[in-house]
Amino acid sequence: MRELLLREALNEALHEEMDADPRVFLLGEDILDPWGGTFRVTEGLSTRFGTERVRETPIPEAAIVGCALGAALLGMRPVAEIMLLDFTAMAMDQIVNQAAKLRYMTGGQASVPIVIRTAGGAGRASAAQHSQSLEAWFTHVPGLKVVMPSTPYDAKGLLKAAIRDPDPVIFIEHKMTYGVRGPVPEGDYTVPLGVADVKRPGTDITVIATSRQVLRALEAAERVAREDGYDVEVVDPRTLYPLDTRTILASIKKTHRAVVVHEAPKRGGWGGELLSTIVEGAFDYLDAPIVRVAAPNTPIPFAPEMERYIVPDVAEIVAGIRQVMA
Amino acid sequence: MPAQQEVIQVAAATEPGAAGEQPVVSQYAAPVPAGERERLLWMYRTMLRIREFDERIVQLFGEGKIAGALHSYVGEEAVATGVCAHLRPDDYVVSTHRGHGHLLAKGGEMRRMMAELYGRVDGYCRGKGGSMHITAVELGMLGANGIVGAGVPIATGAGTAIHLKGTDQVVVCFFGDGAVNIGPFHEGLNLAATWNLPVTFVCENNLYAQFTPQRLHAKLPDLYLRAQGYGIPGLVVDGNDVLAVADVVQEAVARSRSGGGPTFIEAKTYRWHGHAVNNPASAVGRDEREIADWKAKDPIPRLAHHLLERGIATALELDSIRDEVLQEVEASIAFAEASPSAPPEAALEHVYAHLPPRADL
Ligand SMILES: Cc1ncc(C[n+]2csc(CCOP(=O)(O)OP(=O)(O)O)c2C)c(N)n1
Numbered sequence: 001m002r003e004l005l006l007r008e009a010l011n012e013a014l015h016e017e018m019d020a021d022p023r024v025f026l027l028g029e030d031i032l033d034p035w036g037g038t039f040r041v042t043e044g045l046s047t048r049f050g051t052e053r054v055r056e057t058p059i060p061e062a063a064i065v066g067c068a069l070g071a072a073l074l075g076m077r078p079v080a081e082i083m084l085l086d087f088t089a090m091a092m093d094q095i096v097n098q099a100a101k102l103r104y105m106t107g108g109q110a111s112v113p114i115v116i117r118t119a120g121g122a123g124r125a126s127a128a129q130h131s132q133s134l135e136a137w138f139t140h141v142p143g144l145k146v147v148m149p150s151t152p153y154d155a156k157g158l159l160k161a162a163i164r165d166p167d168p169v170i171f172i173e174h175k176m177t178y179g180v181r182g183p184v185p186e187g188d189y190t191v192p193l194g195v196a197d198v199k200r201p202g203t204d205i206t207v208i209a210t211s212r213q214v215l216r217a218l219e220a221a222e223r224v225a226r227e228d229g230y231d232v233e234v235v236d237p238r239t240l241y242p243l244d245t246r247t248i249l250a251s252i253k254k255t256h257r258a259v260v261v262h263e264a265p266k267r268g269g270w271g272g273e274l275l276s277t278i279v280e281g282a283f284d285y286l287d288a289p290i291v292r293v294a295a296p297n298t299p300i301p302f303a304p305e306m307e308r309y310i311v312p313d314v315a316e317i318v319a320g321i322r323q324v325m326a
Numbered sequence: 327m328p329a330q331q332e333v334i335q336v337a338a339a340t341e342p343g344a345a346g347e348q349p350v351v352s353q354y355a356a357p358v359p360a361g362e363r364e365r366l367l368w369m370y371r372t373m374l375r376i377r378e379f380d381e382r383i384v385q386l387f388g389e390g391k392i393a394g395a396l397h398s399y400v401g402e403e404a405v406a407t408g409v410c411a412h413l414r415p416d417d418y419v420v421s422t423h424r425g426h427g428h429l430l431a432k433g434g435e436m437r438r439m440m441a442e443l444y445g446r447v448d449g450y451c452r453g454k455g456g457s458m459h460i461t462a463v464e465l466g467m468l469g470a471n472g473i474v475g476a477g478v479p480i481a482t483g484a485g486t487a488i489h490l491k492g493t494d495q496v497v498v499c500f501f502g503d504g505a506v507n508i509g510p511f512h513e514g515l516n517l518a519a520t521w522n523l524p525v526t527f528v529c530e531n532n533l534y535a536q537f538t539p540q541r542l543h544a545k546l547p548d549l550y551l552r553a554q555g556y557g558i559p560g561l562v563v564d565g566n567d568v569l570a571v572a573d574v575v576q577e578a579v580a581r582s583r584s585g586g587g588p589t590f591i592e593a594k595t596y597r598w599h600g601h602a603v604n605n606p607a608s609a610v611g612r613d614e615r616e617i618a619d620w621k622a623k624d625p626i627p628r629l630a631h632h633l634l635e636r637g638i639a640t641a642l643e644l645d646s647i648r649d650e651v652l653q654e655v656e657a658s659i660a661f662a663e664a665s666p667s668a669p670p671e672a673a674l675e676h677v678y679a680h681l682p683p684r685a686d687l
């Protein structure tokens with residue numbers, strides 16, 4: 001099958017959805033050609049569809065989201081780009097108090113089918129305000145859906161599903177995965193929101209990882225297979241909400257052991273919620289305590305050595321697996 | 327993918343409850359009439375509907391019949407009414423926490439708003455929103471809002487949608503003097519100006535934000551001057567003169583319809599009551615003289631005077647409008663009280679439009 005970079009897969013999804021549906025339009029900062037977005041995800045789109053449907057905004061994160069929301073109320077399907085996940089802090093009212101709640105507060109009158117694309121994660125020595133993994137902020141808010149793709153295939157299919165979804169979707173891309181290459185079929189397909197993917201089947205232990213950490217979990221699985229003979233199952237929830245608990249619990253009922261991995265700080269992280277879900281749904285099946293592999297509870301430091309220390313790596317996931325298997 | 331306009335779901339909101347045998351739209355919740363005399367009488371009736379509704383709900387709150395935060399629009403009726411006098415049914419308004427007047431002026435049914443304040447199923451939001459989130463999407467009333475200034479970016483989004491669809495609809499964004507000092511106000515105004523969107527920004531300057539006088543919040547008392555900073559026309563109008571409001575808005579809206587972009591209008595007005603009914607502190611510290619001076623500028627007798635003076639209406643006609651409005655208020659209370667409460671489990675509905683079968687709420 002043809003291979004694309006994750007960035008190209010997203011770009012193709014945007015091209016296809018804009019082609020198929022005149023209600024879809026984009027807005028965000030620096031998204032026009034020749035720049036095509038900070039991570040070049042929107043490259044070519046303003047040239048192809050014009051600057052009416054690919055709308056360059058000033059730097060008002062609250063207004064980017066509010067504008068998307070207002071247009072959605074009139075039946076449009078906006079895709080808003082917030083350059084970095086950290087900057088959603090500027091738009092929290094519009095996301096949390098407005099977009100997430102309008103359907104509810106209006107008793108079902110209002111629909112807010114918006115997608116907020118944004119880039120999270122560390123790895124570029126961008127320090128504490130440009131590197132965070134804030135997904136737990138959004139999974140905590142009823143009314144939002146939260147998507148974190150890890151592969152080019154998923155990125156394209158999930159973005160298309162998110163654009164067609166009737167609810168507000170926070171679509172969090174990891175900035176270190178834009179250059180990941182992988183198979184992407186030509187043409188239209190979607191990856192439904194709320195369906196997890198078993199990225200590697202196994203029988204001894206389940207590793208549930210999100211976003212970039214899925215790729216590291218897969219490496220860790222190969223390493224412990226080689227070095228310890230463990231057969232690891234890696235599950236990628238793909239959407240943190242709606243969450244496919246059935247696939248996750250089925251895996252744990254099979255393996256009886258689990259490690260939860262994410263890049264966000266451990267305290268208050270989404271992994272804690274997942275762990276509770278596992279305990280509620282599969283406690284009797286567990287043969288060992290669950291281990292969380294996550295960042296320590298600090299901001300992200302600048303210096304690459306310190307940054308690498310903070311972000312969970314393959315060795316830490318391997319250690320987590322060994323701890324549970326011991 | 328469907329290319330045609332998505333129909334925003336409204337069916338659910340009009341499903342009748344127990345009181346639903348009556349016709350869906352009440353007599354007075356109707357588009358602004360076309361003739362000049364009819365329009366003037368519509369303004370008179372609309373201001374009275376707002377006044378009597380908001381006075382009556384204060385009593386109902388006192389009697390413990392309705393709960394929550396209720397923000398009275400009494401004294402400011404000329405703004406919503408003058409603004410909506412030149413809007414079409416397919417135009418949009420974006421409202422504030424003080425939204426009852428905006429809804430009624432946009433053609434809202436008093437009884438469905440009353441039912442909402444009672445938290446009943448026949449309310450516009452099925453009891454999920456209450457006063458602070460009163461919304462009627464089918465009337466183009468895109469929502470009151472509990473967050474100061476939040477409507478400004480939302481209005482630019484409605485304007486963007488209109489722009490992309492290429493229609494000649496317009497949006498009016500209401501906000502208070504308190505909203506002009508919050509970030510998203512600036513973000514939204516600049517965006518609307520930069521994109522030349524069909525949005526008229528109407529600042530209801532009632533001199534207070536919650537309890538505090540405007541002079542403690544901003545150096546510049548004339549808020550319309552801020553429009554210059556965005557490169558759009560800024561106008562000021564006597565917000566207690568419904569005809570003056572209607573005139574400036576007509577001009578602004580006409581400019582927007584023909585592609586001329588946004589306008590900022592500051593309507594100088596005054597709210598007679600405290601910030602919210604459940605907020606006794608809000609009545610503290612206001613000057614009695616100030617209140618009396620503004621009551622002397624009551625917009626409703628002012629219009630009545632104009633109508634009588636010019637022979638547009640007789641005292642008898644105005645009296646009968648008042649009687650009808652009072653009847654409408656009482657009928658809306660009866661409607662609300664006859665409407666059932668939603669089952670508590672209805673609290674679990676309307677969080678999402680769609681969830682996959684495997685997901686739990
Ligand atoms: C962001 C935010 N901050 C504070 C409040 C609390 N609050 C509600 S209304 C209000 C004053 C608003 O004043 P203004 O905009 O002048 O409107 P008015 O009530 O006078 O109509 C405040 C501070 C809020 N709802 N939202």
Ligand SMILES: [Mg+2]
Binds near residue numbers: 536
């Ligand atoms: Mg005020």
